[in-house]
Amino acid sequence: MTFNWILDAAPGKDRVAFSFDARVRMTYGELDVRTRQYARALRELGLGKGDRLGLMLFNDAEYVPLYLAAARLGVITVRLNFRLAPAELAFILADSGTSVVVVHGSLTERVEPIRHETGVGTYVVLPDTDEPVPSWASPFAVLQGKEPLDDLPELGEQDAMSLLYTSGTTGSPKGAVWTHRNTVAVATGQALRWQFTEDTVALVPGPIYHAGGFEAVVAPALLMHGRAVFLPSGNFTVDRLLEVLRVERVTDCLLFPFMLNELLHRPDLEDRLPSSLRRFILGGDTLMPSTAEEVKRRLPEVKLTQVYGLTEGGAIATTLEDADFLAQPKSIGRPLPLAEARVVTPFGEQAAAGEVGEIEVRSAAVSQGYWNRPDATAATFHDGWCRTGDLGYVNADGFLHLAGRAKDMIRSGGENIYPAEVEKVLAAHPRVLEAAVVAVPDTRYAEVGCAVVVAEPGPSIETEALRAFCRERLAGYKVPKYFVFADELPRNASGKILKFRLRETHAAIESEVDGERA
Numbered sequence: 001m002t003f004n005w006i007l008d009a010a011p012g013k014d015r016v017a018f019s020f021d022a023r024v025r026m027t028y029g030e031l032d033v034r035t036r037q038y039a040r041a042l043r044e045l046g047l048g049k050g051d052r053l054g055l056m057l058f059n060d061a062e063y064v065p066l067y068l069a070a071a072r073l074g075v076i077t078v079r080l081n082f083r084l085a086p087a088e089l090a091f092i093l094a095d096s097g098t099s100v101v102v103v104h105g106s107l108t109e110r111v112e113p114i115r116h117e118t119g120v121g122t123y124v125v126l127p128d129t130d131e132p133v134p135s136w137a138s139p140f141a142v143l144q145g146k147e148p149l150d151d152l153p154e155l156g157e158q159d160a161m162s163l164l165y166t167s168g169t170t171g172s173p174k175g176a177v178w179t180h181r182n183t184v185a186v187a188t189g190q191a192l193r194w195q196f197t198e199d200t201v202a203l204v205p206g207p208i209y210h211a212g213g214f215e216a217v218v219a220p221a222l223l224m225h226g227r228a229v230f231l232p233s234g235n236f237t238v239d240r241l242l243e244v245l246r247v248e249r250v251t252d253c254l255l256f257p258f259m260l261n262e263l264l265h266r267p268d269l270e271d272r273l274p275s276s277l278r279r280f281i282l283g284g285d286t287l288m289p290s291t292a293e294e295v296k297r298r299l300p301e302v303k304l305t306q307v308y309g310l311t312e313g314g315a316i317a318t319t320l321e322d323a324d325f326l327a328q329p330k331s332i333g334r335p336l337p338l339a340e341a342r343v344v345t346p347f348g349e350q351a352a353a354g355e356v357g358e359i360e361v362r363s364a365a366v367s368q369g370y371w372n373r374p375d376a377t378a379a380t381f382h383d384g385w386c387r388t389g390d391l392g393y394v395n396a397d398g399f400l401h402l403a404g405r406a407k408d409m410i411r412s413g414g415e416n417i418y419p420a421e422v423e424k425v426l427a428a429h430p431r432v433l434e435a436a437v438v439a440v441p442d443t444r445y446a447e448v449g450c451a452v453v454v455a456e457p458g459p460s461i462e463t464e465a466l467r468a469f470c471r472e473r474l475a476g477y478k479v480p481k482y483f484v485f486a487d488e489l490p491r492n493a494s495g496k497i498l499k500f501r502l503r504e505t506h507a508a509i510e511s512e513v514d515g516e517r518a
Contacts, residue, residue, distance in 0.1 A: 018230065021230065036072065048073065054078045054096075055080060057209075066102060067214070071161050078092065101122070105133070157184065159179060160178065161179055176370060182367060191223055193337055197226065204229070206283075207493050210493050242266075251277060257495070293326065308333065308400070309361075404418045410439040431455055432453055435453045436502055438502045448480070449479070466483055490502065
């Protein structure tokens with residue numbers, strides 16, 4: 001079965017398939033016709049099964065039809081991050097062998113300096129304003145007004161659907177190959193876990209190009225022939241989110257923790273949320289227990305779900321469901337239906353309860369590997385398992401917990417320090433909004449911890465008071481040597497903190513504590 005089934009088997013052509021910003025709606029019947037029209041246009045541009053189509057677009061009403069049109073043809077879509085710098089864009093286009101790119105009009109200046117370096121033969125511009133299309137590109141009209149294509153190719157579940165390039169939090173991006181089987185599998189697991197139906201209305205505020213923007217929440221909603229709701233890219237505001245939630249009668253809403261925190265700062269939140277809303281699904285970083293408690297207190301009818309996953313590992317691998325939020329604070333839960341997760345030691349053995357090791361996941365949603373990267377594929381995938389690069393442990397109750405990224409582990413004076421453990425303590429401080437702990441060089445201990453802290457509004461926090469707070473809750477060697485304060489933490493499009501940026505920024509930090517461990 002391929003993901004094209006969602007259109008081939010749609011029960012009612014007049015049912016709304018998706019809404020963009022509560023301004024543009026498209027039914028399943030309209031989506032079916034639009035995808036087959038775009039399929040003909042893409043074929044006329046020379047694309048066929050196995051060729052690569054780049055989409056460098058903001059969230060837009062045409063994004064989903066274009067993506068599904070490519071899927072009908074067996075064309076592999078490279079969903080490009082619109083925040084990419086020209087050099088990053090050139091690398092991905094060349095690495096993927098993309099031959100046609102649809103680009104938003106406001107992003108052509110990113111393409112211009114590298115368009116001769118990529119091997120792309122055709123650029124098509126989705127208009128932004130009335131500005132003329134560059135001479136080296138074609139207008140979007142070349143994709144419009146076609147007769148729907150009926151002679152669609154036969155495809156199988158192992159045919160590739162997209163290349164999703166890793167977020168690059170630890171190095172150069174690699175293209176994870178996503179097949180129709182992967183997409184159907186992760187959609188099925190979510191639909192089973194959250195009991196999605198035709199009445200589900202699922203909202204995603206993040207970018208569609210990301211696995212957390214399509215494969216998470218949207219794909220299961222479409223699989224069950226419910227409705228997907230998208231917000232425009234950028235300029236997120238609580239007021240607009242609340243308006244779209246109300247107008248679309250959203251039932252399930254994916255948010256990043258900072259978005260939920262902004263919502264909870266609204267004193268009128270209880271009156272603004274629609275009665276249809278039944279669940280907040282949290283992606284990115286784990287939710288602070290105090291935030292979960294506030295949601296329980298103020299919004300007792302709204303359930304909370306924390307999700308964990310990675311692009312290569314099927315987008316969503318585990319979830320912490322509402323009933324376990326308070327009993328299992330900071331856990332990332334248990335595997336989705338039809339998925340497995342385990343923690344293994346450096347010797348490849350399953351770790352004992354409470355023992356820290358690397359998290360591995362296995363399911364039909366796990367990518368088949370990286371595009372043209374056999375060495376990286378062999379290093380990450382084995383026997384159906386995906387090595388996540390995340391450190392974690394399973395507690396005595398069988399719940400998975402993060403201990404940090406393998407690369408993020410701090411090796412200080414012969415001791416291993418897991419940043420997630422320190423961050424959990426910092427998050428418990430009443431004046432700390434969020435914190436990230438990274439390794440920085442140290443002449444005595446090789447590495448020490450540096451805590452980058454975002455404080456709640458109000459009087460400043462004294463560094464020594466924060467240090468004392470940590471000392472009360474952590475072994476001395478785990479207490480960060482340095483504490484620095486920031487207005488916000490750098491994040492990627494999926495809401496994950498970019499720790500490599502923090503490491504770069506604070507690599508040369510000078511301590512106020514001269515030569516001694518904090």
